Every structure is written in structure tokens, then in C-alpha cells.
Amino acid sequence: MNRQYLFDHYPNVVVTSECFKLHDEIISQIDEGEILVRNHYLSLDPYMRGRMSKAKNYAAGQELNTVMQGGTVGEVVESKHADFKVGDTVICTGGWQLYYRTAPTMDSNHVRKIDVSRIPMSVYLGAAGMPGITAWYGLNKIIKPQSGETLVVSAASGAVGSVVGQLAKQKGCRVIGIAGGPEKCEYVVETLGFDDCIDYKAYPDAETLSHELRQLAPNGVDAYYENVGGYIMDAVLDNLNAFARVAICGLIAGYDGRAIPISNPRAILVARASITGFIISDHMDIWPQALAELAEAVAKGVLIFRESVSVGLESAPDAFIGLLQGHNFGKQLVKLI
Template identity: 55%
Template sequence: MPSNRQILLDNRPQGEASAANFKLVATETPPLADGQVLVRHHYLSLDPYMRGRMNDSKSYAASQPLGEVMIGGTVGEVAESRHPDYAPGDAVVGMGGWQEYSVVDAGQPGVLRKVDTRRVPLSAYLGAVGMPGVTAYYGLVRIIDPKPGQTVTVTAASGAVGSAYAALAKARGCRVVGIAGGPEKCRYAEQELGFDVCIDYKAHDGDVRSLAKALKDACPDGIDGHFENVGGWILDAVMLRANAFSRIAVCGLIAGYDGQPLPMANPALILINRMRIEGFIVSEHMDVWPPALKELGELVATGKLRPRESVAEGIEAAPQAFLGMLKGRNFGKQLVKLI
């Protein structure tokens, strides 16, 4: 059995996460039992939710245990199988974690899924045609539920969730306005992802009123629905431009992941505008995955959704790539290539 390099959570962050929280080890993969498969990972997904799992605090999911392989989505191929439904060479997606190989009890529901790479690249099953894409779908379709002609917005617009959100919203006849960090990301959002406008929040330097003015110019009819990935002062600016009966889908609050407080400047707007604000965890809504993956796969296969990827090389690069993603240094979906 092959040697397997793994990244463990060695200790918990005190404030901002650092590379010192992780530990690289090498182990031998165990022999397979009946019903198990050995998966050779090709790509590892890095996602903001992982930062919350590093803390030992109450959350929607259990904390990442110390001394164990960091949680994470993976795509790869079956290297060896003792399960009748899987054969060597099958392309699969699962939650193999920050390691080069995983041994999977393939009979357990939902732990491994075969994917078709003839029209959709393997790596896309960690992004646009995976959890981030389904996240965008659920927030847009089930919570915001926009009507044709309405205006919807999203933070982290050039990322994996934001790019899928734009394609899904445009397919429903919406005006789509993004918020991203830096002119290059905004150009990409407008020229390649189909956003009608993308606003560079860094140009407003934490000034809520200035960003709200830019949103007023970009959204002359106000904001009917908003997808939140960041929180903080950017959400305050969005709320100032939100229409009556607007909807906000709260997926992430990355501005507070290192322990910073996230006060809301104008909570009275929730009542004044009779706003619906709903947080969600996409893994709790498995019924939406089949229709979402079908639509997202078709968007990618036909070129209507062209998401960008940031790819770090090698398992040892995962911690720094993860920390960079938390600071917005990635461009599009952050992956680690493992082969």
C-alpha cells in the first residue's frame, strides 16, 4: 500500500490562524477490507468554512479534532477497490480531507460519488459543480427566489460561490451586481462571469456610506436579494440599499472568522423593510443537490459558466494556500493539486 502524506490540525488558533496550527506527517495506507476503496486524490478543496472548524466553540458542526486529518472535499480516482460498484480508474468526489489518499467505506450513503469527466473537468466537481455551486443555488433559488428583472447582489463575487451565483441569476433574468476586492477581480466578474456591474469594495476603504453610494449607482431600482459571504461593514452598506421585502441569504461571515465582532450598524432596517434574513448550511438540504448539480453541470459544459481556479501545488502547500484564501489572495476557487 502506498505512503500517504497528510496535514493534521496540530493546535487551535489563538485569533488569526497560522501555518503553525498544522502539521505534515507521512503514514502507510492500511490494507482494504471488504466494501472499501482506496482513492488517490487529484485535487483538494480549500474553503472558508474550514476556519470555523478549527475553533473549539459552538457552531453548526463539530470542531475539527486535534491530531486528525483536516476536513476537506477531494476529487480523484479509485486506485484499488473491494466494493462491487467501484473499479480502479473511476473518477470520484468525496470528503477525503487534506491527504494524498483516503480509504473509504464505499457502502455508506453519500461518502463517495462517481462523476462524469467527459464534459465537466474533474476539478469543477469541487467548485462550480460541487458544494460551492450548490451553495449558490440554494441561497438564490430557495431563499432569495428572484423574479425576472429583479436586482440581486453577492459578496466575494469572483469566488467559487459568487461565480456560480452570477450564472444562475442571469439564467433567471436578473440584474446581477457583485462586490469583490480589487479591480482585476471586478474586471473578471464583468467580462467573464456575466455580472452587470462589480464594485471594488477596497476602493471604499471601510466607508459604509461610500459603498452604499456605489451600490445605489449600480442598483438604481434597489436590491431585491443579496447573498452574503463576508458580513461586517459591507453587509451594512447592502442593507442601506435593500428594498422592502428583500431577502438576504447568509452563507458565510468570513469577516469574523478570526474572532472579530460583527456588529450590525442599522438593524432597524430589518423591520422597516420587512426583510427576510436566513442563514443556511447546504449539507442540511440534500434534496436540492440533484437539480442544482444538473443545472450547474450544464452551465459549465456549455461554457455559460467559466469559473477560474487558483491552484497550489502539493499537499505541503495547503496551509499557506488556505491562509491566503482567508485573506482574499486567491482568484476564483482555491484548490491544491496533489498529483
């Protein structure tokens, strides 16, 4: 018997638990070329909110009455596929459910074997998974930081931002994080090794946040890794140096449906800034290299990670809603077994 969450109806601005419906199904015998995966961990990510909408998006929206999409790691428990055997650990797009039945193909990227001999399998959904690879790509391929430059990253304690800052420090940058609350800011500086961190909750508008950033970066900002948007982005844009680079991988401030306009686009012109939005699924060619480097860094202890773990599939809706409200600390996961 498989238990799963279906997408039941579109949010009315704010996501609620009523958007999801529990469903049980009997798993039939798998066919030739198929595998059955018992999911151990489910990844919850902000991008899911963007797909719970009829609005134009970079990927097809989540269809009603279908299993909620999401990355998982788990164990192959049945196999009729030559390349997979029972007991293999895999990362896949298993969704909000206990079991995932699929037919991997030669050119498929939705099921990959992973090595869990040196790092926990859950890390392949965080620092050594899609969030970490997103951080790696935006930093190395878009920002291309140079030693001595000042880099700012929003959502600095989160799954993406925490990796961005650590990798940038390893490249010799001065790194300033932006996070919500004293506890997260302390973690970003004391544990992750950022140079400074601004608690945006203490600065309720772009003007006050911009002023604080200017005190910490009197020589300006050379690069910005954007995860949030809203007035936080306005504050950083106001401090950009000439020819600064900005990578945008998320705009969580607008995931509840609110408009998040840039209030001072002139700052982009004044700085002659390059702003690039990207979606990591467009760059599957770099995944093997990035995944290998990130997994090795975690195994060696030079890439630190933190997880927020809720227990049981039934906890997924509340954990997801909490993620959108910034209640998580580090990568948000659901433990399914």
C-alpha cells in the same frame, strides 16, 4: 505511504502554518467493503476556519491530531466494494492527504462517482461541486429571484458568488457584484457578465460603500446573497427594498475570530426583509438535481469558472491562509498529483 496534514493546534485568532502538522503513515491492506482513493485535487474553503475553533458551530469542530477535513476528487486505486471499481473517478471528503481509505454505504453522501468525460474533475469541487450547489440552493430556494429584480452578491469573483451572479443573470436579474480589487471587478463584469461590480477596497466603510451602491441601484436592492458580512453587509442592508430576501451562506469577514456585528439592524425592520442563513449539507436531497444542472451548464460553456491552483500538498497551509485573506481568484484548489 500516505502523507497528510493534521490539525495540530487552535489558532490564536489568525490561522498560521503552525496550526498544521505534516504526518506520514503506512497504508494497510483495505478490508472488504472499502475503497482506497488517490486524491488528485483538494478543495480549500472558508468553512474550514469555522471548524478550527471550540466555539459553537453548525457542525462538529475539527478535532486536534486528526486529518484536516476537506473535499477532494480522485481516482479509486483499490477496491473491495461492489459498487466501485479501480479507475472510477469520485468526489469525496478525502481531507488534506494524498490517499483516502473509506467504506462507502448505500445512504452515504461522502463518496460519489462523477463523470469527467465532458468537464475536468477539478470543477466538481467548484462550479459543479459544493460551492456551485451552495450558490444554486441559496438563489433558487431562498432568494427565488424574479426577472427585472436587482440582486447584489458579495465575494462576487469567488467560487460561490461567481455562480450566483451568472445564474441570476440567466433568470433576467440586474446583478451587482462586490469584490476586492480592480482586476476582480473587471473579471466579474467583462467575463462573467454582471451588470456592475463595486471594488470594496475603494470604499473603506459602510457609509461610502452604501452611497456607491445607491448610485448603481437607484431603485434599491431586491435580493442579497451574503458571503462576507461586516460593513459590506451593513452597506447593502441600507439599500434593501421592501420585502427583500437575503441568503447568508458565509461570513468570511469574521472567520479570523473578530466580531462582525450589524451596526444598523433597523434597516432589516424598515425593509421587512427576510434573512435566511443556511448550510448546504442540510439539503443533500437537492444535490443530484443541482449537480446535474451545474455540470451541464459548465459543459455547454454557459457557466464560466476560474480556479486558483497551488501545487503539492505542502502548499495547502499557505494557500488556505491566502484564501482567508482574499488572495485567491476564483475557486482555491490544491493539485495533489
